[in-house]
Every structure is written in structure tokens, then in C-alpha cells.
Amino acid sequence: xxxxxxxxxAGVGVGVFGALLGLGGxxxxxxxxxxxxxxxxxxxxxxxxxSVVATSAGAAAYNVRNGRADVRLGLTLEIATVLGALLGxxxxxxxxxxxxxxxxxxxxxxxxxxxARGILRRRPSPTAAIxxxxxxxxxxxxxxxxxxxxxxxxxxASVGAGSLAALLGIGGGVVKVPLxxxxxxxxxxxxTATSNYIMGVTAAxxxxxxxxxxxxxxxxxxxxxxxxxxxxxxxxxxxxxxxPRLLAxxxxxxxxxxxxxxxxxxxxxx
Amino acid sequence: xxxxxxxxxxALVGSTGLAVFVVLVGxxxxxxxxxxxxxxxxPVTAGVFGQIGRGEPGGIVxxxxxxxxxTPVAHLTAAGVAFARRGExxxxxxxxxxxxxxxxxxxxxxxxxxxxxx
Numbered sequence: 001x002x003x004x005x006x007x008x009x010a011g012v013g014v015g016v017f018g019a020l021l022g023l024g025g026x027x028x029x030x031x032x033x034x035x036x037x038x039x040x041x042x043x044x045x046x047x048x049x050x051s052v053v054a055t056s057a058g059a060a061a062y063n064v065r066n067g068r069a070d071v072r073l074g075l076t077l078e079i080a081t082v083l084g085a086l087l088g089x090x091x092x093x094x095x096x097x098x099x100x101x102x103x104x105x106x107x108x109x110x111x112x113x114x115x116a117r118g119i120l121r122r123r124p125s126p127t128a129a130i131x132x133x134x135x136x137x138x139x140x141x142x143x144x145x146x147x148x149x150x151x152x153x154x155x156x157a158s159v160g161a162g163s164l165a166a167l168l169g170i171g172g173g174v175v176k177v178p179l180x181x182x183x184x185x186x187x188x189x190x191x192t193a194t195s196n197y198i199m200g201v202t203a204a205x206x207x208x209x210x211x212x213x214x215x216x217x218x219x220x221x222x223x224x225x226x227x228x229x230x231x232x233x234x235x236x237x238x239x240x241x242x243x244p245r246l247l248a249x250x251x252x253x254x255x256x257x258x259x260x261x262x263x264x265x266x267x268x269x270x
Numbered sequence: 271x272x273x274x275x276x277x278x279x280x281a282l283v284g285s286t287g288l289a290v291f292v293v294l295v296g297x298x299x300x301x302x303x304x305x306x307x308x309x310x311x312x313p314v315t316a317g318v319f320g321q322i323g324r325g326e327p328g329g330i331v332x333x334x335x336x337x338x339x340x341t342p343v344a345h346l347t348a349a350g351v352a353f354a355r356r357g358e359x360x361x362x363x364x365x366x367x368x369x370x371x372x373x374x375x376x377x378x379x380x381x382x383x384x385x386x387x388x
Contacts (some may be wrong), residue, residue, distance in 0.1 A: 030306030050335050054286070057341050061282035063277050071349060073280060075364045082371045088377075203340040205372055211336060218331035219307035222293055225335065231289060 007037070007220060008227035011051065015231020018052075018171070019059040019196065020031050020239050020247065026052055026170035026203075027258050029224070039220065045169030046210030047221045049203045051228045052171040056096065056200030058232030058240075062195035068240075070190055073147050073180070074198040081172060081198065083128075084162025085205040091163065102266035105259045111178045112255035140261040146185040154184055166206035171199035177251070190245060192239070274352040278345045289337035296330030307331055342372055365386035 028050040033044035039147045063069040157179050165172035181191035210216050229257045240246075298305045325329040346369045353362040 050338060053338055053341060057282050057286040057338075060345075061279045061286070065279040065284065067275060071274060072358075072361050072364075075346075075349065075361060075368055078368045079364060079371070082368055082375070086371060086375050086378075099301070106385070177340065201346070201368060203373060204339040204342050205375040209378050209382060211332075211339065212379045212382065216335060217308070218296065218328040218335070219306050221335055222297055222307055222331040224291065225338065226297075 003037075004219070004223040007223040010235075011224040011227020011229075012231040013227075014051065014224075015055055015058065015233075016238070017231075018055040018104040018173070018228075019232040019235025019248070020192075020242060023141055026165075026168070027174065027254065029228075030169045031261065033220070037220075040215075042210065042215040043217055043220060046207060046216040047209035047224055048169035049166075049210060050216060050221055051225055052203035053200045053207065054168075054225045054228045055232045056171065056198075056203065058229045059193075059236035060197040060200065060234070062236040063196060068189055068193035069197040070144070070147065070186070070194045071197065073186070074194045075182075076147075076151070077154060077158045077176070077180070077197045078201050080158035081162035081165075081176070081202050082205050084159035084164075085166040085202045086162075087159070088163030088166035089206055089209055091167075098266045098268065102262070105262035105266060106258035108174060108255045108262065110239075111174070111182075112252045112259065114182055115178065115252050115255070119248055119252075121244055125159075144186070146180075149184045151184075154179055157183065162202050162205075165199070165202050169206075170230070171195075172202050173199055174255065189239070192247070196236075248261040272352075274349065274353065277352050281345040282341065283346035285339065285341040289334050289341065292334030293331050294334075296327045296332075296334060299325075299330060300327035303327065322325040343369070346372070352371055 010029070010032050014032070017028060028046045029048045029051055030041075033039045033047060034041055039047075060069060064071060136221065157175065159173035161172040161179065164170065173192075176195040176199065177188075177191045180186045180194055181188050186194070207216070290376075297307065305327055346365055350362055350365040350369070353359075353365060
């Protein structure tokens, strides 16, 4: 009973965090379940993926309704992302974990540095002029310019995001949020909300193998998922009251934390 | 609010609500019966329903988690219908492609699960 309550509490924290930053929370949940609760990595990854689906649904329902999530952009990128998740799941048995961790750490460091430059910049970002229209505009002349900006590169990066999501048990938001915000030029709130919306599809594709192999335990996933849902609802309602620059600063800390974790794993120190 | 946003949001709420309800039922059965949530045998695709039939609360929770992972099917369907009504063919095709890949992932995983059980 106490273990179930602790698992639920961990889920609440992950849910709030994920909804605020457009992340699925897997970055924190997988280490928490393996290091904090001593669970096998496959159980932690599978539970994390199901929790990401819950996080996505909880926040996305709110963000889609109020127009912060760009459904059209999200679905466009999701073609590549879910394909990447499928390929990543298949490739998991062939690619060395440490190689993936090292590449991931490098990407996170680069992204954190780029976001930090944006916060420190005194003059408006070059992308700010692009992202001025509402994200919920339909296709056509009124569509926001960022929706098609650097789309081929964004699709290519989305394949990578999906692969990493399936391999590491994350929602892919650490890649998708900077991809949508920095590469395509969408406002940060749109990037986080759109990432939240589509990561559920990615995580579901990644979760199916774990579910059908019996690596998702109901005594673990049940309390965690309920906690994550409660946390994501709260986080989605807090998000509009958080300033974009503060949101970016918190995201940089998360990226730095994750980069350190991945670097340690890459060099064999865990 | 346009129909796309309203329908996708409703699909997310409805499908997630159903999944959560089933998980809560499983946890309530576990608490009231004192049986716990741990499963008595390895759950594979057919085993989940077998365990529900035997009244295992862990099987009910697993069913709820399976329904949760099917939430994307619900909101993709809602989005596809909305795009079709609006005549947005590009995004209708996009939605169908995403759904097809997701469905393929589900089938492959289920087959792998059945194979592992043999």
C-alpha cells in the first residue's frame, strides 16, 4: 500500500513537470523507478511509455481545446516520429546503449546552449517575427508561417526523436520542443503544447511491445499512471501562468541534468 | 471553437476517462478483495483477458492500460473526421498515415507477444 502511494506521488511530480515543459516526464520517471524503486530497466521503460501516453492525454485535451497545440503541425511531424518509434523499437536489440547515450548527450548540450543564447539575447529573436499568428488557424493563406518552415529537416529530426523515444522510454519532447521552437520558429508555448499533444502517439507505438511482452506490471504502472494524470492536469493549467523565459530556463536545467545522465552512461559510469 | 479542436479534445477526454475508470476499478477490486495487483502468470495478449475472466484485479488494470495506449486511435479518428468535413485533404491523408503506422506497431507487438508466449 505504501509502495503504491509512493509510486503515485512520483507520478504526480512527473506529470506536473511534463505538462509544464512539454515533456513526457520519462527523463525523470525511468531513473526514479530504477534507482528509487529498484525496478528492472524494461519495467521502468515500459511504465514510463504508458505514463507518457497519460501525460500527453491529460495536458493535450486542455491545450487542444484552447488552441495552444497546433494539431496540424503535430500530425505532420508525427508521421516521421511514429515511424522512428517503430524503427527504434526494432533497432533496440542491435545498437549499443552507450553509443546512443553519447549522441543524445551531445544533442542535449547543443540544445541547452542554443536556448540559453536565446534567453540572454537582448534584441528579439529572428524567429519571433515568424511566429505571430494563432496556432489554430486552418491550412491555407492564414496558416502560420512556421508550419512549413524547414519542414524536411524537421521531419528528419522527428524520425530521430521517435527512435530515441522508443529506445529510452521518453516522449521525445526534449527533441521535439526545441525542434518546433528553434528550427521551425513556433512560439515556445505552441512548441510545448504541440509536443505534449503528439508524444502520446509516439509513446503508444513504443509501449505496445513492452505491454504484450508482459514487461509492464500493473502493481507499478497503475499507481504511476494515475499520479501522472493528476499531475498533468494541474501542470497544464499552471503553464499559461509561467513566463516563457522562465519556462526556457527550467528546460535548460532539465536538458543539462539529462545530458549529465547520458554522458555518465556513455562512458560507463552510472 | 472549431470542430477539430472540440472533437479531438473530446476524444482525448473520453478515451482517457474510460481507461482511467477501468484502472480505478481494477485497483478498487484489489483493495477490497485484498488480492493485490501482481499477476499470477505472465500476461500476454490472450492472457490478459484470461486473467480478467478469473477475476484478477491486475488483469483489469492491464486492460485499462491497454485502453490508455489506444487513446491515440480515438483522437486520430476524431481529427480525421474533422479534416474530411473541412475538406483539408492534406491533413486527412496525414492523419490516415499516422494511424496506419500506429496500427502496424500494435499488430507487430501483439504478434511478437504471442510468439514470446509460445
